[in-house]
Amino acid sequence: MVIDLSKSNSLVNQFVSEIRDLKIQKDRLRFRRNIERLGEIVAYEISKTLNYSFRKVETPLGTIDMPLLQEQPVIGTILRAGLPLHNGILNYFDQADNSFISAFRHHHDDGSFEIKLDYMASASIQNKIFIIADPMLATGTSMVLTLKEIYQFGQPSHTHIVSLIASESGIENVRNHLDNFTLWACAIDKELNSKSYIVPGLGDAGDLAFGEKIQN
Numbered sequence: 001m002v003i004d005l006s007k008s009n010s011l012v013n014q015f016v017s018e019i020r021d022l023k024i025q026k027d028r029l030r031f032r033r034n035i036e037r038l039g040e041i042v043a044y045e046i047s048k049t050l051n052y053s054f055r056k057v058e059t060p061l062g063t064i065d066m067p068l069l070q071e072q073p074v075i076g077t078i079l080r081a082g083l084p085l086h087n088g089i090l091n092y093f094d095q096a097d098n099s100f101i102s103a104f105r106h107h108h109d110d111g112s113f114e115i116k117l118d119y120m121a122s123a124s125i126q127n128k129i130f131i132i133a134d135p136m137l138a139t140g141t142s143m144v145l146t147l148k149e150i151y152q153f154g155q156p157s158h159t160h161i162v163s164l165i166a167s168e169s170g171i172e173n174v175r176n177h178l179d180n181f182t183l184w185a186c187a188i189d190k191e192l193n194s195k196s197y198i199v200p201g202l203g204d205a206g207d208l209a210f211g212e213k214i215q216n
Contacts, residue, residue: 002171002183005045012041016164016186020202032084032209035135035164039088042162042184043131046073047092049160049182050129072096073129074156076122078103078146081206085133085162093131097123099150103142117149126154135205137166137185138198140173147178158182164205165189167198 005012015034018024025031052067076099077086090096099122130150134143143161159181161174166185169192174183191199207213 001181002185002188003045004185004188005042006185006187010041012038012186015041019164019208020200025202025208028209028211035084035205035209036088036091038164038186039085039133039162040091041088042186043089043092045184046131046160046162071129073131073160074099074123074125076101076125076130076132076150078132078134078142079119080210081135081204082133084209085135085164089131089133089162099123099125099130099132101146101150103146117145120149122150122153124154125150125156127157128154129158129160130156131160131162133162135164136198136201137161137163137170137174137183138192138201139167139196140170140177143170143174144177156180160184165198165201167192170198 006016015038019031019034047069051070053070054065055068056063057066072095073093075086075089075093075096077083079100079102090098100120101117102119103117132143132147137143147159161181161183163183164186166183166188168188168190171183171188189198189201193199202208
């Protein structure tokens, strides 16, 4: 299932417009905070799909039965660009266990690249709700490889993929290689350019959040 949050009028479109805006995105703090806020919104939307049970809560004046989350999800992110988005989700699922995966584009002299994974530290996801955050779903290859790698260590009951901007071809790639997932996007763009960046997209989310990296 793919859920495009841009299809209904909400503050999602306001925050996405600001992270896209060439002038506004120069303010790194505002850029990171807008991504974090989008993560909070998506976390709230995901929370509506989870399981709850009534528990007794004691107040200074009495007790009340309230529906509370049965189990915290595990929240994962693809380093480094996913950190602000991950933090926004974690703000709402604040007792969740976490997972961190490093995936990067290894560039070749001819201009081509391949996706490489070189680090993972994860809580168990076996039979858990797993939320994986990456702000840009371009080709979808990083997401597919990351999830296939982590699934070797356990199978979640369901996976929620969270991306701020996804490409149509990236979504199709994920659909062709994965199942039992819900993909949450704050916007879906049609094109990828020759370097596999989303158009119009927003540029390099990691560089905009944390500064330009040295490419080796």
